[in-house]
Amino acid sequence: MLKHINTVAYCKTVLLGLLILSASIFSPAVYAQDANAISTDPAVIQQGEALFKANCKVCHAVNEQVVGPALAKVYERQNMDWIIAFVRNSQKVIQSGDPYAVELYNKFNKTEMTAFDFSDDEIKSIIAYVKQETENPTVAAPVATATDGATPAEGSASAGMSSEYFYIILVVLFVVLVLILIVLGLIVSVLTKFLNQQGNLDEADKEIVNSKTDLGAFMKSKAFVGFAIFIFVTLVAKTAVDGLFSVGIQQGYAPKQPIAFSHQLHAGQLEIDCNYCHTGVRISKSANIPSANICMNCHSIVKTGPQYGEVEIAKIYKAVETNTPIEWVRIHNLPDLAYFNHAQHVEVGNVECQTCHGEIQTMEVVQQHALLTMGWCIDCHRKTDVNTADNGYYDKLVELHNESSKSPMKVVNIGGLECSKCHY
Ligand code: HEC
Ligand code: HEC
Ligand code: HEC
Ligand code: HEC
Ligand code: HEC
Ligand code: HEC
DSSP: OHHHHHHHHHHHHHHHHHHHHHHHTTSHHHHHHHTTTOOOOHHHHHHHHHHIIIIITTTOOSSSOSSSOOOTTHHHHSOHHHHHHHHHOHHHHHHTTOHHHHHHHHHTTTOOOOOOOOOHHHHHHHHHHHHHHHHSOOOOOOOGGGTTOOOHHHHHHHHHHHHHHHHHHHHHHHHHHHHHHHHHHHHHHHHHHHHHHHOOOOHHHHHHHHSSOSHHHHHHSHHHHHHHHHHHHHHHHHHHHHHHHTTTOOTTOOOOOSSOOOHIIIIIISOOOHHHHSTTTTTSSOOOOOOHHHHHHHHTTOOOBTTTBTHHHHHHHHHHHHTOOOOOOOOOOOOTTBOOOHHIIIIISOOOHHHHHOOGGGOSSOOOOSOOOHHHHHHHHHHOBOOOTTOGGGHHHHHHHHHHOSSOOBGGGGTTTOHHHHBO
16 A cells, blocks of 8 residues: 555656656757757857858848848757758748748748858858857947947847746746646645545544645645735736836837838948938938939939849839829937937047947848937947047047046036936
8 A cells, every 4th residue: 555655656756857847848948959959169150150251141140130031040940951951042942832931032022042052061050150149149349439339239139038038937937836736736635545544543643634735725825826926916017117118119120111222232232321312411410311312313324123123213213203202111210309419429429320220231121220218328428438539629628628537538528418418
């Protein structure tokens, strides 16, 4: 009899162990190890980086969509065999009817990816590099005057990550605890039955054994209910706080535009200067979006493009003929209460467009790079030196500043944190 009980208890323990193990499979760490064993050898990653930069960079970035999708976590979306087949000949995979490939192809407006005659190991090395960049994105080289001011993108990316982990850990914890409770409850009820059948217990022992410890009672117990409420409230609070903090913040916003205008083509490949189209950027508060007339300077001659043929350029002609402005969707948008001046930053401050807008010249579709929150403005004003070179206006200020301080004059020192400078 006792032997049977032991066996039952033993089975239960094993069962519990298995359950915990299966729960832990949800954890991302275990997943990553499973996925086709991607190398973390620095030499392999370096080879992959070189191949990526020479062959893929024109169309791909790891953490950003360019011509093709962001390759971050591609090794989680597809297995290595699929990736190898796709890189060797994407058209073959698409024509085979692979639903994922077909959907992706359509999503990217049927852009054909170049075929690469690479070995398995070469492609695996590229993916090893992609994985390393997914997990530890290299910080974009700080641009000119802007010291290491504006790389808010990374901060928020890691914030998004940690919140993902937070949920996974909570859910796993909860599931494991409930399972433990159920198993413990079962063991107790089996033991109770067994001891009662033994019949040789005195009254006091019987009372202990038969006291209400069954599962139903436990589920109703204060401790359990309290714990469940705690988990629930934490989840709700976390969701609410996340929601509040993201109100009005549109980092990464990349709406579809009425004409498939590409900065990657015009500002990147053709190297047209930003000022050519954004005529206000050095002389006024706003940068301006070019009118169709500026497009026509070239497109009265250039009637067809490499990707869309005549279709997209025809829309420019239609706008000019019917005299209706092209309705570009605005991407960056501060609320009315804030004042921001381009000329002050670009012309006077000598801050590069890319510091605030990201690598626009590589974007097929423009997306919002920075947070554009008050904290973002202030943070940069704290860190960035004022560009005082060749600017007589600052001579006196610099003199005054140097009397009281040894560090270079920052924007904060000229009043860059005063409310009235940014608020009407
Ligand atoms: C000419 C542009 C171009 C080049 C060069 C290019 N790709 Fe692509 N890639 C694309 C496009 C566009 C897609 C989306 C699918 C489609 O339209 O066929 C894509 C999709 C992919 C995908 C699938 C992504 C996903 O989210 O599932 C992988 C993997 C990939 N490319 C890897 C590479 C690698 C590795 C290289 C370099 C050896 C490379 N690509 C070079 C344009 C390109
Ligand atoms: C040939 C003209 C042209 C050139 C050159 C050009 N742009 Fe643009 N830009 C546009 C047009 C048209 C739009 C509106 C459509 C869009 O968002 O893609 C735009 C939109 C933008 C936006 C988003 C505006 C918004 O709605 O918030 C930014 C930021 C931007 N450009 C920055 C740049 C930078 C930086 C450069 C230089 C590296 C540059 N542009 C070069 C034509 C141009
Ligand atoms: C300084 C010259 C110049 C200006 C200004 C210019 N473009 Fe272009 N654009 C070109 C050239 C050149 C091509 C074709 C490139 C090629 O065929 O490789 C092109 C191609 C295009 C294409 C076709 C892309 C494709 O892949 O099929 C579109 C759409 C386009 N431009 C829209 C615009 C719009 C909208 C504006 C105004 C906001 C504009 N362009 C201003 C030179 C210009
Ligand atoms: C210090 C940060 C910063 C720099 C540097 C900067 N921008 Fe902007 N840009 C912004 C902000 C903030 C907005 C949103 C402005 C608003 O909503 O009033 C914006 C908006 C824009 C827009 C949308 C239209 C407009 O005027 O609001 C364009 C186009 C643009 N920027 C182009 C450029 C170009 C081109 C350069 C480089 C010559 C540049 N920006 C440099 C921060 C910057
Ligand atoms: C990449 C760094 C950077 C970011 C981001 C930035 N600024 Fe600035 N800002 C500067 C620099 C540099 C100056 C000094 C320019 C000069 O010499 O007048 C400046 C000056 C100013 C001034 C004039 C201050 C004075 O005392 O004369 C105002 C107003 C201002 N910024 C508003 C903003 C607002 C609003 C934002 C956010 C939407 C913002 N800035 C984001 C770098 C930045
Ligand atoms: C360098 C520029 C800058 C300075 C200095 C600045 N602000 Fe702001 N502030 C902004 C911008 C930009 C926004 C809009 C942020 C957004 O949409 O998230 C903003 C938003 C706000 C808001 C609206 C609430 C919100 O978060 O959207 C309040 C209130 C505010 N600021 C108060 C102040 C006060 C008080 C000071 C002085 C102690 C100050 N600001 C100084 C740029 C600035």
